[in-house]
């Protein structure tokens with residue numbers, strides 16, 4: 001069984017310096033200075049004791065930010081761990097789990113790990129989720145990334161509500177890894193829909209991919225189920241430094257606003273520059289753009305960018321193998337990328 005697993009393959013973390021790294025959707029800005037202060041202070045207090053197994057302060061900080069109660073929040077070692085526990089708790093059903101044919105590829109890895117059946121629902125021709133296609137399909141649950149990855153496209157909350165109403169007996173999991181870059185969070189709906197679980201991460205919009213913190217928000221019943229799974233697996237998924245740093249990230253709202261606005265601004269500038277070069281750029285509500293060039297092969301462009309020291313992500317997958325996923329960097333990194341693509345697409349044309 002283990003030999004048959006096909007694990008998720010994360011984007012490359014190169015060991016050489018000076019690469020422009022636009023391949024794994026990390027934030028180009030460092031975490032708030034207050035995060036570093038908090039982590040340092042927590043370390044100085046000593047690490048000989050176990051951390052708070054309930055991450056109480058952190059769950060309170062997250063709850064306060066979203067106007068919900070701490071017992072509607074579950075935290076984990078990155079949202080990948082939260083997602084894994086949610087798949088284990090909610091989707092081992094007789095009916096298959098519904099998900100888009102193009103989405104975060106880790107979902108299918110969890111399904112393989114836990115023996116969950118999958119039914120893929122194709123995105124429409126514009127690579128958008130069409131929620132009407134999910135209704136009337138026998139399902140053990142629904143999972144969506146909103147905005148979707150790697151397309152970057154956003155669904156309105158009205159569409160999420162339609163999904164929740166068409167699957168009232170199933171858990172609908174909405175993975176909002178990128179929601180802070182331009183979308184409205186479905187966390188505002190959890191009091192009305194006990195079947196809704198919203199998952200977010202501090203890795204992208206809060207510049208903390210290295211700290212490993214993610215969370216889920218949902219009804220007390222769903223959160224309690226996640227707690228049971230977690231406490232049957234690892235009592236201390238979040239270490240003392242991660243809890244302290246994550247709390248500080250929520251306290252520095254000004255820094256959060258400033259950096260996410262900067263990323264969104266750079267995204268619009270980059271999208272325009274690439275469109276002027278002839279790229280087709282999907283509308284993005286994330287910290288990346290998903291682009292293709294009608295005359296240039298995407299894999300070849302990715303390889304040539306790499307030769308000039310710029311990493312972007314290419315997926316050898318059906319429907320999207322002519323696209324590049326480019327993370328939003330600093331303005332300087334975005335300029336370097338745009339110039340490199342201009343050289344490649346105009347010279348070799």
Ligand SMILES: *Cc1c(COP(=O)(O)O)cnc(C)c1O
Nearest residue numbers: 078079080104149177201203214
């Ligand atoms: C990055 C990402 C995650 C994982 O985030 P971590 O909290 O770093 O584990 C989950 N879902 C999607 C769609 C992502 O892009």
